[in-house]
Amino acid sequence: xxxxxxxxxxxxxxxxxxxxxxxxxxxxxxxxxxxxxxxxxxxxxxxxx
Numbered sequence: 242x243x244x245x246x247x248x249x250x251x252x253x254x255x256x257x258x259x260x261x262x263x264x265x266x267x268x269x270x271x272x273x274x275x276x277x278x279x280x281x282x283x284x285x286x287x288x289x290x
Contacts, residue, residue, distance in 0.1 A: 249257070261271035 257271055257275075258268055260275075261268045264271060264274075266274065
């Protein structure tokens with residue numbers, strides 16, 4: 242595992258926190274989930290270079 246510091250705008254942090262609560266995940270788990278979903282979508286996109 243890699244640990245890093247991440248700077249987020251207040252509004253993005255608030256949205257992530259609200260989504261994490263709605264999904265019953267920690268903020269960390271929510272960010273990982275969203276990143277994995279985005280990377281999967283990018284990998285499935287045949288038009289990406």
